[in-house]
Structure formats: C-alpha cells, structure tokens
Amino acid sequence: MTVIFSDILAANQRIRPYARVTPLLEDPTLNAQLGGRLLIKAEGLQVRGSFKIRGAANAMLARLEEARAHGVVAFSSGNHAQAIAYMGMVLGIRSTIVVPSDAPAGKLARVVEDGATLITYDRVNESREAIGAKIAAETGAIMIKPFDDELVIAGQGTLAVEAIAQAGTMGARIDRFVVCASGGGLAAGISVAAQTMLPNCAITTAEPSGHDDMAQSLASGVLVTNPPGMRSFQDALLTATAGDITFPLLQKAKATGVSVSDQDAMMAMKTAWQRLGLVLEPGGAAALAAVLAGKVALNGQTVCVTASGSNADAEIFAKAIL
Amino acid sequence: MTVIFSDILAANQRIRPYARVTPLLEDPTLNAQLGGRLLIKAEGLQVRGSFKIRGAANAMLARLEEARAHGVVAFSSGNHAQAIAYMGMVLGIRSTIVVPSDAPAGKLARVVEDGATLITYDRVNESREAIGAKIAAETGAIMIKPFDDELVIAGQGTLAVEAIAQAGTMGARIDRFVVCASGGGLAAGISVAAQTMLPNCAITTAEPSGHDDMAQSLASGVLVTNPPGMRSFQDALLTATAGDITFPLLQKAKATGVSVSDQDAMMAMKTAWQRLGLVLEPGGAAALAAVLAGKVALNGQTVCVTASGSNADAEIFAKAIL
Numbered sequence: 176m177t178v179i180f181s182d183i184l185a186a187n188q189r190i191r192p193y194a195r196v197t198p199l200l201e202d203p204t205l206n207a208q209l210g211g212r213l214l215i216k217a218e219g220l221q222v223r224g225s226f227k228i229r230g231a232a233n234a235m236l237a238r239l240e241e242a243r244a245h246g247v248v249a250f251s252s253g254n255h256a257q258a259i260a261y262m263g264m265v266l267g268i269r270s271t272i273v274v275p276s277d278a279p280a281g282k283l284a285r286v287v288e289d290g291a292t293l294i295t296y297d298r299v300n301e302s303r304e305a306i307g308a309k310i311a312a313e314t315g316a317i318m319i320k321p322f323d324d325e326l327v328i329a330g331q332g333t334l335a336v337e338a339i340a341q342a343g344t345m346g347a348r349i350d351r352f353v354v355c356a357s358g359g360g361l362a363a364g365i366s367v368a369a370q371t372m373l374p375n376c377a378i379t380t381a382e383p384s385g386h387d388d389m390a391q392s393l394a395s396g397v398l399v400t401n402p403p404g405m406r407s408f409q410d411a412l413l414t415a416t417a418g419d420i421t422f423p424l425l426q427k428a429k430a431t432g433v434s435v436s437d438q439d440a441m442m443a444m445k446t447a448w449q450r451l452g453l454v455l456e457p458g459g460a461a462a463l464a465a466v467l468a469g470k471v472a473l474n475g476q477t478v479c480v481t482a483s484g485s486n487a488d489a490e491i492f493a494k495a496i497l
Numbered sequence: 498m499t500v501i502f503s504d505i506l507a508a509n510q511r512i513r514p515y516a517r518v519t520p521l522l523e524d525p526t527l528n529a530q531l532g533g534r535l536l537i538k539a540e541g542l543q544v545r546g547s548f549k550i551r552g553a554a555n556a557m558l559a560r561l562e563e564a565r566a567h568g569v570v571a572f573s574s575g576n577h578a579q580a581i582a583y584m585g586m587v588l589g590i591r592s593t594i595v596v597p598s599d600a601p602a603g604k605l606a607r608v609v610e611d612g613a614t615l616i617t618y619d620r621v622n623e624s625r626e627a628i629g630a631k632i633a634a635e636t637g638a639i640m641i642k643p644f645d646d647e648l649v650i651a652g653q654g655t656l657a658v659e660a661i662a663q664a665g666t667m668g669a670r671i672d673r674f675v676v677c678a679s680g681g682g683l684a685a686g687i688s689v690a691a692q693t694m695l696p697n698c699a700i701t702t703a704e705p706s707g708h709d710d711m712a713q714s715l716a717s718g719v720l721v722t723n724p725p726g727m728r729s730f731q732d733a734l735l736t737a738t739a740g741d742i743t744f745p746l747l748q749k750a751k752a753t754g755v756s757v758s759d760q761d762a763m764m765a766m767k768t769a770w771q772r773l774g775l776v777l778e779p780g781g782a783a784a785l786a787a788v789l790a791g792k793v794a795l796n797g798q799t800v801c802v803t804a805s806g807s808n809a810d811a812e813i814f815a816k817a818i819l
Contacts, residue, residue: 454775
C-alpha cells in the first residue's frame with residue numbers, strides 16, 4: 176500500500192486528455208518583496224476548479240471497465256465530489272455522491288448538473304464511510320476515497336511532474352513545495368514525484384491554524400487527530416487526520432508542516448486577485464498564505480505553492496477582495 | 498503603414514521571454530448549452546492582467562537601444578499604461594505615462610510601483626496626444642500609442658498565433674474570433690494572423706452598447722466616432738474611434754461588429770467566475786458576453802473569445818459575482 180514514481184508517470188499519461196496543464200505563475204514584484212522566486216501553480220484554473228480532477232480521473236481511468244459496469248461512489252461535499260461527478264459525465268460512468276443532509280445546495284449544484292446521484296446522510300447519527308461502503312457492497316460500485324487511495328495520490332502527484340517541467344522552462348529549479356493539506360493526498364503525491372525528480376526538494380504542508388493535525392503528526396511522528404467540531408473559513412482543509420497511506424509517504428519525504436490563520440488566507444486571496452488575476456478559495460490559499468505571512472521564508476530559494484482551488488462562495492470571495 | 502503576418506511572427510519570437518502563454522479554456526457544459534465549442538483565451542492571466550503586454554513588449558523590444566537611451570512615453574490610464582510601465586521595469590527603460598489629473602489613484606498604483614513617471618493633464622483643457630508628442634520631441638522618448646501602431650498591432654496578433662496552435666492540440670479549428678474592441682489593435686492583429694493561418698476564419702468585434710463606433714464603422718465602411726462624453730461600465734473599451742491602421746486591416750478581413758450591454762458584461766463576468774474560476778474586468782468580458790447573450794451564435798462552430806483583461810475594481814467585481 177504505497178505509491179512510487181512510476182505510478183505517477185502512469186497517471187500523468189492516463190489523465191492528460193482530461194486534466195488541464197495549469198499555468199505556473201510568478202510576479203517579479205512579489206519575488207523582490209519575498210527575496211526569492213515564488214511560483215504559483217494555478218490549479219483553480221483546473222477542470223471544475225481544483226486539482227482534485229487529477230486523482231479522480233486517474234482512479235476512474237485505471238479501472239474504466241469496472242467503473243463503467245458498476246459505477247463509482249464517493250463521499251464528499253466539496254472539490255472531490257465535483258471532480259468525480261465531472262469525470263463520470265465525461266467517461267459515461269454513473270457516480271453516486273454521499274453528502275451530509277445539511278450541505279449547502281449551492282456547493283452541490285454543479286455535481287447534480289454533471290449527472291451525479293446524491294445520497295444524503297445525517298452528519299450526527301450516520302457514518303458516510305459506512306453508507307459509502309454499503310453502496311459499494313450492494314452495487315459493486317468502486318469507492319473512490321478523497322485522499323487515502325493509491326490511485327488518487329498518484330493522480331495528485333502529476334501536479335509536481337507538470338510544475339517541475341514548467342519551472343525548468345522558466346529557468347528555475349524548485350527547492351521547496353508548499354502544499355495546501357487536509358488528508359494529505361496532494362502533498363503525498365507531490366512528495367513522491369519530487370523525491371525522484373528533485374532529490375533535495377523540501378515538502379511543507381500548509382493547514383488552517385487550530386486544525387493543524389498534519390503539522391503536529393509530522394512533528395511528533397504519530398498520527399494526531401483534530402478535536403471534533405473544529406471549523407475554519409478554509410473549509411476545504413478540515414479532514415480530521417491524515418491517511419494511512421499519505422502520512423508514511425510524507426514522513427519518508429521528511430515533510431514539515433505550518434499553519435495559517437483565516438486572516439492570512441483572506442490576505443492571500445486578495446493578493447492573488449490583485450497581482451495575478453487569480454481566484455482562490457480559502458482552503459486553496461493556505462500555501463500562498465504561508466509564504467506571504469512569512470511562515471515559510473524564501474531565502475533566495477525557489478518555492479512552488481499550490482493554489483489548489485477556486486471554488487469559493489461569492490460572498491466570501493467578495494469579502495476577501497474588498 | 499500596415500501589418501503583415503511576418504511582423505506577427507517576429508513579434509511572437511521577440512516577446513516570448515516576457516509574455517505568458519495564457520490558457521485556452523473550455524467547459525463542456527457551456528459548449529452543450531451554446532451548441533458549439535467555445536474557447537476562451539484567458540488574457541486576464543497575462544503579465545499585469547491584460548493582453549496589452551504583447552504589444553508593449555514588441556514595441557519596446559523592437560527599438561530596444563533607442564528606448565534605453567531616450568525612454569518611452571505613452572498616454573493611457575489603463576492596461577496599456579500598466580504594460581508599458583512593467584516592460585520599462587523589466588527592460589531597464591524609463592517610462593513616462595501621461596494620465597488625466599482625475600484618474601483614480603488605485604488604477605495607477607501599480608504603474609507607479611513599476612517605476613513609471615506620471616505626468617498629469619487636464620482632461621477638459623489639454624490634449625494628451627499633444628503633451629505626449631511634446632515630451633517625445635523634447636526628450637527623444639519613443640511614443641508608444643495604445644493601438645494605432647504597427648508594432649503594437651503585431652504584438653497583439655501573437656494572441657492568435659498562440660490560440661490557433663493551442664486549439665489544434667485540443668482537436669479544434671477556430672471558425673471565428675470574437676474580440677473585445679476599443680481602438681481595434683487586438684482585433685486587427687488577430688485578423689492579420691487569422692487570415693494567413695486560417696483563411697476562412699471570421700472576425701467579430703465586441704463593444705459596449707451605445708459606444709459601438711467599430712461596429713458602425715465596419716458596417717458603413719467609413720470611420721464613425723462616438724459622441725463625446727459617453728461612458729460605460731466597460732471602461733477599457735471607450736476609445737472614440739478606430740485607428741487609421743487598425744480600421745483598414747479589419748475591413749480587409751471583412752470583420753463585423755456586435756455590441757453588448759453592461760448587464761451582458763456583468764453576467765459574463767459572473768459566468769466566467771463561476772464556471773472557470775476566471776477574473777474578467779468589464780471591458781475584458783465583452784467578447785464572452787456577446788456569445789453568452791446570443792449576439793454571436795455558435796451553430797456547431799468553434800468560436801474563440803478574447804477574455805482580454807482582469808484588472809477590475811474590487812467593488813465592481815464583487816457586484817458582478819454576488
């Protein structure tokens with residue numbers, strides 16, 4: 176149960192017709208202010224607004240016949256759900272999304288539009304994992320977990336293959352990736368690619384303050400779980416704990432973690448909008464916020480941050496930029 | 498005094514280290530709704546937030562020694578000014594920007610940050626062209642006009658070279674460009690490239706309703722000037738009349754023009770934000786608005802719209818997406 180570089184290369188080949196090569200942006204003024212090169216991987220411009228399409232596409236394409244015969248099931252009310260529903264539409268695969276009954280309808284509109292079936296559950300009394308597993312057992316549908324899945328991790332790792340190549344054409348070599356982290360699927364995938372392609376490249380995870388289970392887990396060497404009921408404005412980054420596959424991969428890469436306040440995330444959203452014309456959702460701004468708020472210093476190095484998604488609520492986005 | 502395809506190829510080579518290759522985006526849901534393929538050239542992600550860097554870079558690089566010796570001068574309080582100031586900073590060229598004394602400071606902050614010298618004039622009693630010409634005569638500075646300049650037009654035309662190549666890798670052939678138009682520099686440059694690369698490709702300009710001098714000029718065959726004092730929410734598209742170089746080029750390409758209301762532009766800004774995570778400024782939304790509002794029908798064809806810029810005021814952008 177792990178992921179190696181060849182899995183990422185296979186994923187990169189598989190997903191290419193479906194996932195976009197997103198821009199790697201930099202701004203000379205920001206570079207001068209920060210004292211290094213800051214490269215921003217603009218995954219908010221990815222299909223359906225986040226990097227999640229990479230993992231979803233890889234997981235579905237790798238088992239295409241089975242998925243077409245029996246469908247797929249996922250539990251998520253966020254970007255993973257959007258990616259699964261979209262790929263289901265494009266590939267002709269029935270998708271079922273298990274969502275809490277109190278999930279905001281707006282967040283799910285596009286999932287429904289893309290043809291997914293929604294199954295709601297009671298967040299307090301029911302387990303989404305159990306409901307998902309039951310559907311999988313009854314229908315033969317493939318369960319695609321949001322992060323602790325080898326194919327999903329390998330798919331997310333394609334971001335690094337792309338970014339490292341793009342940096343090369345810009346005359347840059349990435350010294351550190353700073354990655355928005357929740358369950359750690361993206362960070363783990365990037366760490367596997369970076370360890371092969373750029374052996375001295377460091378990996379830093381960025382999480383919401385008060386919800387930094389990953390940073391604590393990496394520092395202590397054991398999986399730390401966030402206290403239940405914690406909320407954050409950075410709503411895409413609220414997984415309670417890292418995964419059984421993602422965490423060892425990040426440990427192996429000697430990853431470290433930092434956390435950013437909601438205020439830091441708001442400021443990063445504003446800066447990305449003003450300086451680069453980029454839309455970031457709060458959770459997708461954590462890595463950029465970590466650099467802008469000085470949690471990760473550039474020190475003359477080249478740092479690549481994942482701008483992971485753009486699916487922000489209009490009210491929240493307006494508040495950030497005004 | 499004209500522009501030919503080889504001028505655009507020369508520009509494309511010249512500007513490549515400075516201008517980004519911006520993404521060409523599409524959304525299968527929008528395609529299905531519109532009945533064709535809609536390709537969106539996301540120039541809001543261009544350096545300093547608009548396509549203007551293409552023309553500015555070409556004009557400055559083509560006369561680099563002279564520009565370094567004597568500086569450049571431009572009159573603009575918008576995206577052309579930002580592009581000139583940025584390229585001045587990057588290339589080590591003194592830039593002077595002639596702006597109306599009542600121009601909003603916010604719009605000029607980045608120009609000043611990039612090291613340009615501002616010269617203000619009285620919009621009512623003074624002529625910016627005369628002031629610019631005087632500075633050029635006194636200092637030897639090169640005047641770079643916003644659109645009616647062969648090198649600027651050739652630079653803007655590189656957008657089409659890029660978009661046509663990108664469309665090819667997406668299995669598409671562009672049947673029509675719809676281009677946000679003010680003085681017509683971008684539209685003229687695109688028309689020259691398209692006439693060589695895709696001989697049957699149509700060119701449509703998109704302007705604000707009530708300010709559609711280009712559409713009227715193209716329809717009547719003579720240069721029409723907008724009545725003085727007209728304003729529009731689409732503030733990047735308020736040039737009073739097309740240029741002596743741009744207009745004949747667009748006539749030769751048998752271009753036609755459409756106009757869109759401010760309401761159409763607002764709706765296009767919202768759709769681009771929701772569906773693609775893209776920031777558009779009002780004037781940069783005119784071409785997309787023309788397609789979404791049905792002013793240009795797809796009819797099974799592939800249509801490329803220029804999403805020309807992202808330098809929107811925060812208040813206006815918030816209003817559009819809420």
